[in-house]
Amino acid sequence: MRAGRRCREAGADGPELTRREFLRAAGGLVVAVSLWPETSAVSAAAAGEDRAGWLRVGEDGRVTVFGPIPEVGQGLRTELAQLAAEELRVPLSSVDVILGDTERVPPDGGICAGSAISAIGPEVRRAAAEAREALAAAAAAQWRVRPEQVQLSEGRAVLISDEGTSLPIGDLARAAARMRRRGRAAVLTPPAEFRVAGRPVPSVDGRSYVTGAAKYTADIRPQGLAFAKVLRPPDLGGRLLSAQARAAASQPGVIAVVEEEDLIGVVASRPEAAERAALGIQASWQEGPPVSGFSLYQDLRASAELESELGSRGDVEAALAAARHGYSASYRTPFLAHAPIEPHAALAMPEDGRMVVHASTQRPFQHRAAVARALGLPEGRVRVVCPAVGGAFGGKDSPEVSAQAARLAQALGRPVLLAQSREEELTRNYFGPAAVIDVRCGVAPDDRIAAWDCDVFNCGSRGALAPYAFENHRVRVHACKSPLPQGPWRGMGAPASAFAREVHLDHVASQLGADPIALRLRHLDDAPRLARVVRSAAERYGWRDRRPPTGLGSGFACAVDAGSSAAVIADVEVERTSGYLRVRRVLVAQDSGLVVNPDNMRNVIEGAVVMGLGFTLREAVRYQQGRILTRSFASYAIPTFYDAPAVDIVLQSDPDRPPQGGGTAALCAIAPAVANAVFDAIGTRLRELPLSPARVRSAP
Amino acid sequence: MAESIEPIIISVNGTERRLAVERSRSLLSVLRIELGLTGTKYGCGAGQCGACTALLEGRPVRACVTPVSHADGRAVLTIEGLAEEETLHPVQEAFLEAQAFQCGYCTPGMTMEAVALIWQKPRPSELEIREAMSGHLCRCGTYARIIKAIHLAADKMQR
Incomplete structure (x- = not known):
């Protein structure tokens, strides 16, 4: 799989609304909207049996919001509840949010978990506004007044001229569902009047997290649950040649050993029994390719095929030839693991010719399709439900675990839980792609960048096009033969492309003796939002008058991703002799459109800074002779408590623009900001991630 | 080989539990599977991530690498036992x-x-x-x- 294909990027203005209607459903008012443009494959599904509403007002007055993407820690559940509560004028506690249950929610249209709010948020808001108007109209009809004379407040419809006349919205739900639609779309509440949205309300899931009550996939305990372990091929190997599995069946605690073509699974009454029995099975596998990481970047380049050319402007070759100065360099980033603390898990429960799978995934619909295929069932007989998901970061797309759990459950006719170990999590999943990025830059006599030519290898097109108004601009994206299975990783290829671009710009600025922020601002005519956050970061930091002491450097970088713009300044302490870096402080200025929950947005940005520091300083998947070497948290070192720097955030809310995913723009700018700070501190230009002590020490 | 099973007695969140389980089993597995206390999580199975932390006699332990026999005759506190009724700790x-x-x-x-x-x-x-x-x-x-x-x-x- 090539990186960059899986995730449809919601446009900055959100998807186009194509159809909206009320469904007459038992028990209340359901507002259904078709979110996706007619051209997408999903809208066909949306019009068929899968059609579901976005929002329901029950006769008990409770409001239920339905969203296709699960809560993975991005705060989606709370933000959707806020938007619905705002438009319907109900307390937040009256809103339930059902996410990621294929039987109950609209299809996902391929959107990312991280930017789900940009696609789903506006729809839920509009659906809630439609419901509000329908409820008001229903009350007006009952009271024989005009709808304008009714307003909704605290879960009731109230006659404006006589506040003693009111009805709970639940009592109006049935009548509202029969109201004829007006010819216009419902009026949205102006953000300036928000009382619930736009506020830092606490997470609606918070209490379940701190009490341990939140149920993740492996926490669900249906009657008769059995625990499975599946035989895995060597890391990068493939086909099973033969196996002696029969003896495993007589091991203590083992219920059955399932042998089906490529699948050998041990199902037991306890997880340890399944694991022990599986370990004892002698199997021979066709060995995988003996790939090693030593020549990774050369190999990627050697296997490259041009995939696409993005946004060509002007004549890059001519401009490079005519430039007064030319600066070329190559940048490298390694394979990354997602390493969520909750490993993949799936709980499959056969129910009367149907299969219900609870899965730790960000893509329930994709899992439903895979499970249906694996079992030979129509999709309508498979239901995939996402319980709480313990982090995903782009890594929980692959439906393999769900499909295997379902096959085992079907074979045994009882519920089966298949939960991956940490080692499986770090070796069996796909990885975030490694990348090589070449940049050639030509500078005109007036110190403007006249030509920017960029070749991106292996990490896809997302974020590859620079946000700068370079007169001559060319980006070529090359697909490569990846030695490891690869797929989406938070931000897709955008962090790698931003690393190359922003370090290179810093390099050009230093060669020209220009201020790196001023140089960028000269080229940001086409990106006013980005320019604004760049200015506010510089101002908040006091960039112009900065005087970092010896051994301390400050570095700047900025990026646009998933509709958000972010500017980052990092203060980094460099120990020249040991090569050790300590990131002391990170400043982020960010614009993510309408901010539904400022505290959640800050939380997400803080998290992006920490995750960004992981791949900036340490993270890299290592492999040798077809074997993954980074098999535990000891060898794949993600950030710890010692790595969390002071983070200062300037949020620039833009209430006229839909909410945007806020978890990747700053993530893109961290690594280049730190690398540029290292240059600022000790004059060493680092062009390969991670910025490990060895690289810092040995760099020229 | 099945080990000889003599009951292990643990006070879990203030309640005495008699458990007929293998002594070498991890405390995490016994909490989650036998007692249904799923608030304590599996993260790595090697004591490297802390997701499985419970308190044994008031001291934090990594339940994933703690044999349940270590808790025999002792008191274990898990996340479920922290709040008193509706009052959070x-x-x-x-x-x-x-x-x-x-x-x-x-x-x-x-x-x-x-x-x-x-x-x-x-x-x-x-x-x-x-x-x-x-x-x-x-x-x-x-x-x-x-x-x-x-x-x-x-x-x-x-x-």
């Missing part, structure tokens, strides 16, 4: 106040470690917090909020 309250979580998966382990830390050091410094918590991983990156929550909790517990 001050550390839980502080985590809520600081919104010190995203996906919530590491939260129970973090919370239990923080409880033990404040019992031992009622006023931990920031460095002491980082040291005490350094065996816990949060991939969402909420470390700064957890540090803030622990300061908040220490304040609450002083009062």
Whole structure:
């Protein structure tokens, strides 16, 4: 799989609304909207049996919001509840949010978990506004007044001229569902009047997290649950040649050993029994390719095929030839693991010719399709439900675990839980792609960048096009033969492309003796939002008058991703002799459109800074002779408590623009900001991630 | 080989439990599978991430690498036993106040470690917090909020 294909990027203005209607459903008012443009494959599904509403007002007055993407820690559940509560004028506690249950929610249209709010948020808001108007109209009809004379407040419809006349919205739900639609779309509440949205309300899931009550996939305990372990091929190997599995069946605690073509699974009454029995099975596998990481970047380049050319402007070759100065360099980033603390898990429960799978995934619909295929069932007989998901970061797309759990459950006719170990999590999943990025830059006599030519290898097109108004601009994206299975990783290829671009710009600025922020601002005519956050970061930091002491450097970088713009300044302490870096402080200025929950947005940005520091300083998947070497948290070192720097955030809310995913723009700018700070501190230009002590020490 | 099974007696969240389980089984597995206390999480199985932290006689242990026999005749406190009825423990309250979580998966382990830390050091410094918590991983990156929550909790517990 090539990186960059899986995730449809919601446009900055959100998807186009194509159809909206009320469904007459038992028990209340359901507002259904078709979110996706007619051209997408999903809208066909949306019009068929899968059609579901976005929002329901029950006769008990409770409001239920339905969203296709699960809560993975991005705060989606709370933000959707806020938007619905705002438009319907109900307390937040009256809103339930059902996410990621294929039987109950609209299809996902391929959107990312991280930017789900940009696609789903506006729809839920509009659906809630439609419901509000329908409820008001229903009350007006009952009271024989005009709808304008009714307003909704605290879960009731109230006659404006006589506040003693009111009805709970639940009592109006049935009548509202029969109201004829007006010819216009419902009026949205102006953000300036928000009382619930736009506020830092606490997470609606918070209490379940701190009490341990939140149920993740492996926490669900249906009657008769059995625990499975599946035989895995060597890391990068493939086909099973033969196996002696029969003896495993007589091991203590083992219920059955399932042998089906490529699948050998041990199902037991306890997880340890399944694991022990599986370990004892002698199997021979066709060995995988003996790939090693030593020549990774050369190999990627050697296997490259041009995939696409993005946004060509002007004549890059001519401009490079005519430039007064030319600066070329190559940048490298390694394979990354997602390493969520909750490993993949799936709980499959056969129910009367149907299969219900609870899965730790960000893509329930994709899992439903895979499970249906694996079992030979129509999709309508498979239901995939996402319980709480313990982090995903782009890594929980692959439906393999769900499909295997379902096959085992079907074979045994009882519920089966298949939960991956940490080692499986770090070796069996796909990885975030490694990348090589070449940049050639030509500078005109007036110190403007006249030509920017960029070749991106292996990490896809997302974020590859620079946000700068370079007169001559060319980006070529090359697909490569990846030695490891690869797929989406938070931000897709955008962090790698931003690393190359922003370090290179810093390099050009230093060669020209220009201020790196001023140089960028000269080229940001086409990106006013980005320019604004760049200015506010510089101002908040006091960039112009900065005087970092010896051994301390400050570095700047900025990026646009998933509709958000972010500017980052990092203060980094460099120990020249040991090569050790300590990131002391990170400043982020960010614009993510309408901010539904400022505290959640800050939380997400803080998290992006920490995750960004992981791949900036340490993270890299290592492999040798077809074997993954980074098999535990000891060898794949993600950030710890010692790595969390002071983070200062300037949020620039833009209430006229839909909410945007806020978890990747700053993530893109961290690594280049730190690398540029290292240059600022000790004059060493680092062009390969991670910025490990060895690289810092040995760099020229 | 099945081991000889003699019952193990553990006080779990204040209730005495007699358990006929293999002595070498992990405390984590017994809590989660036999007792249905699923608030304690599996994260790595090697004591490297802290998601499985429970308190054994008031001391934090990594339940994934602790044989259940170590708890025989002793008291175990898990996240489920922290609140008293509807009243949250001050550390839980502080985590809520600081919104010190995203996906919530590491939260129970973090919370239990923080409880033990404040019992031992009622006023931990920031460095002491980082040291005490350094065996816990949060991939969402909420470390700064957890540090803030622990300061908040220490304040609450002083009062």
